[in-house]
Amino acid sequence: MVRDNPAAALKSLTAGKPFALTGGTVVHDDGSQSPSDIIVGADGRITIAEPFLDTSSSSVRVDITGTLVSPGFVDAHQHLDKTGVLRFTPNPSGTLQGAREAFAKYARTAGPDDIHRRATRTIERCLSRGTTAIRSHINVDKDAGFHGIETLAGIRNANRDRITLQLVAFMTPHPGQDFDWLEKNIGGAVALADAVGGTPAVSQDPPRYLDILFSAAVEAGKPVDLHLDEHLNAGVQLLDAALERVERFGMQGRTVFSHVSVLSALPRREFQRIAERLLALDVGVVTLPAANLYLQGRDYEMLPPRGLTRVAELHRAGVTIATASDNIQDPFVPTGSGDMLEIARWTLLAGHLRGDELAAAHKMITTAPARLMGLGRNYGLKAGARADFVISDCVDTDTLVAGGPDRAFVFSNGRLVSQSITENIRLKENA
Numbered sequence: 001m002v003r004d005n006p007a008a009a010l011k012s013l014t015a016g017k018p019f020a021l022t023g024g025t026v027v028h029d030d031g032s033q034s035p036s037d038i039i040v041g042a043d044g045r046i047t048i049a050e051p052f053l054d055t056s057s058s059s060v061r062v063d064i065t066g067t068l069v070s071p072g073f074v075d076a077h078q079h080l081d082k083t084g085v086l087r088f089t090p091n092p093s094g095t096l097q098g099a100r101e102a103f104a105k106y107a108r109t110a111g112p113d114d115i116h117r118r119a120t121r122t123i124e125r126c127l128s129r130g131t132t133a134i135r136s137h138i139n140v141d142k143d144a145g146f147h148g149i150e151t152l153a154g155i156r157n158a159n160r161d162r163i164t165l166q167l168v169a170f171m172t173p174h175p176g177q178d179f180d181w182l183e184k185n186i187g188g189a190v191a192l193a194d195a196v197g198g199t200p201a202v203s204q205d206p207p208r209y210l211d212i213l214f215s216a217a218v219e220a221g222k223p224v225d226l227h228l229d230e231h232l233n234a235g236v237q238l239l240d241a242a243l244e245r246v247e248r249f250g251m252q253g254r255t256v257f258s259h260v261s262v263l264s265a266l267p268r269r270e271f272q273r274i275a276e277r278l279l280a281l282d283v284g285v286v287t288l289p290a291a292n293l294y295l296q297g298r299d300y301e302m303l304p305p306r307g308l309t310r311v312a313e314l315h316r317a318g319v320t321i322a323t324a325s326d327n328i329q330d331p332f333v334p335t336g337s338g339d340m341l342e343i344a345r346w347t348l349l350a351g352h353l354r355g356d357e358l359a360a361a362h363k364m365i366t367t368a369p370a371r372l373m374g375l376g377r378n379y380g381l382k383a384g385a386r387a388d389f390v391i392s393d394c395v396d397t398d399t400l401v402a403g404g405p406d407r408a409f410v411f412s413n414g415r416l417v418s419q420s421i422t423e424n425i426r427l428k429e430n431a
Contacts, residue, residue: 029381037050264307
């Protein structure tokens with residue numbers, strides 16, 4: 001068993017070979033944390049994760065006492081077809097509509113090679129920061145065509161052993177949208193994807209548009225993930241219309257509403273009514289703090305709103321809520337590093353969670369999005385799951401979220417894919 005230099009031992013682990021990790025504090029599915037040993041098989045899956053295991057039969061054992069082992073981070077809402085186009089797509093207004101128009105213009109010229117290069121770079125950056133699963137919405141419309149979803153499907157299929165990537169066929173409506181084109185092409189797009197999505201608020205006929213999306217999802221046997229009510233106009237909300245279709249099409253437990261910024265603009269009683277329906281129909285919510293802080297509320301002359309949905313209240317009501325990056329360095333969000341711990345902090349601060357709810361912010365980037373993506377038994381630090389985890393020098397999830405690690409080792413499918421160490425040169429010289 002290696003004790004003297006666990007960092008060196010972790011870096012020397014051979015891909016495709018079984019190993020055991022002993023003594024680390026493991027974060028379980030329910031959020032509890034306890035010292036446990038982990039045995040990882042040659043297939044890249046966890047054989048067992050329990051306290052006081054007999055690991056004597058393991059040929060490679062690393063003592064990681066004093067470290068925290070968290071499940072890999074999950075980014076349940078990205079746009080990998082848009083990532084990294086900021087310098088090509090100016091958005092002078094800083095608004096949501098300005099961003100849509102800027103990218104729609106660029107999408108007409110974005111070929112597969114361009115999309116592949118940008119998306120791959122962002123995926124690698126996310127992975128290096130501990131994200132082992134991503135769900136990405138990919139535009140499919142008369143402007144972008146199928147370039148984005150075909151390219152991302154190729155990336156997904158080629159990297160199954162490296163990262164879990166799900167694609168949402170984001171059937172993007174535009175003014176003057178040809179519904180015949182949408183109905184003709186949605187089946188082909190959904191066949192390449194893992195879920196069905198769209199943005200009803202932009203459609204000229206939201207009821208018809210919603211029916212097309214839900215019908216396609218049911219026919220393909222795939223879940224729905226909508227951009228819903230990404231605005232602050234309390235007089236216009238489509239939550240009830242979408243919830244009615246969840247019930248009518250039998251999509252309980254298989255539907256996610258992203259953004260739902262309008263909930264923060266509704267009277268509390270109206271919000272509580274909708275929250276109860278979300279809970280009853282088992283509809284999940286994804287908040288996107290970076291995008292909503294940046295894009296929303298620019299036209300307010302006094303006390304501009306934060307733009308997020310009611311994060312804290314949804315969490316406390318028992319609704320499954322995750323947080324995610326949304327866009328990374330494009331006209332929708334000009335910043336972004338792929339670091340889900342950064343997003344968790346933004347969510348805690350902007351979403352009005354309390355200091356004693358840091359663990360909730362951790363769940364919003366781990367078990368909550370894993371549930372919304374349907375990762376099931378493949379996720380978590382338990383027998384049979386993919387060995388996707390982050391080993392850090394933090395003592396618990398509170399310190400992990402609050403300040404992040406100085407040392408971290410990212411494992412995906414049982415293989416070390418990234419390591420990061422922050423060293424203080426002055427302290428090192430004085431040692």
